[in-house]
Amino acid sequence: MYDVEDFWKFDMRVGLIEEAERVPNSKKLIKLLVDFGREKRVVVTGIADQFSPDDLVGKKMIFVLNLKPKKIMNVESQGMLILAEEDSGKVHLITVDDAVPVGTKVW
Template identity: 65%
Template sequence: MELYDVDEFWKFDLRVGLVKRAEKLKRTRKLIKLDVDFGGEERTVITGIADQYSPEELEGKKFVFVLNLKPKKLSGVESQGMLIVAETEDGKVYLLPVPEEVPVGTRVW
């Protein structure tokens, strides 16, 4: 395992976001488009978990996202962040919901 200085970790902007809308992208097997509220700012985030979760399981829930990644186009849609999940060695993905009382936009560290 490679070790990093803690200053490297602080470069990432991790925030709590509320998934307002979620929809499976047509002609893809794994991609879901999320419209996420970060408190005063809404972003589109594409996540590749549609083979294990439906859009309905994401809508209305809070999760942690990385916001300061370079935008990336996936299936023609620009993703402006990344959903943080847990994944086992065999590829099982687990959502990491944020408690309801945590405000949208809260910084995570």
Template identity: 40%
Template structure:
């Protein structure tokens, strides 16, 4: 793999606008109207959200991520996709570089809702 060029510089203030948190994926469900999307139920400690992720064709068994902690962007506007509402975005590594994606996960178990940054 040849690394992609680094994107344009942003300010630290721009970076601080992102709210990236740890959540535990407690359940997955198929999104019937989509060939790519899976519906993740994610526990953030003080609340639970539904997050849609295009992982259906990326993994032999998308359900293997159930029970795992991962990083999510939680301050994006809700987005309707394939008739479902997504309340955030899963941080996935590799997809943009045409690699088999993997989760961005904490090194050790950490309380749900913990912030990255």
């Protein structure tokens, strides 16, 4: 079990996906360029087996920002996209209402 204080350590923010493209030589990876208002970041997500890049562009979604950057297939990912996944492995996008400004803290 985790203490609620552990949860508060995560910096989760609303980001607008401006660009999305498949990562070359990968079946599952999509590289995102995400606007968080004060900055833009590259985030790599492994959902290309269920979504195309075009499905993601223009969507506001929730991201974790204060993780250590991780190099995936020669692309540095500077955050993590939050998704919903069924036990079967089917993934669902969790979008944020257009009225919520980019960069808004999620808790």
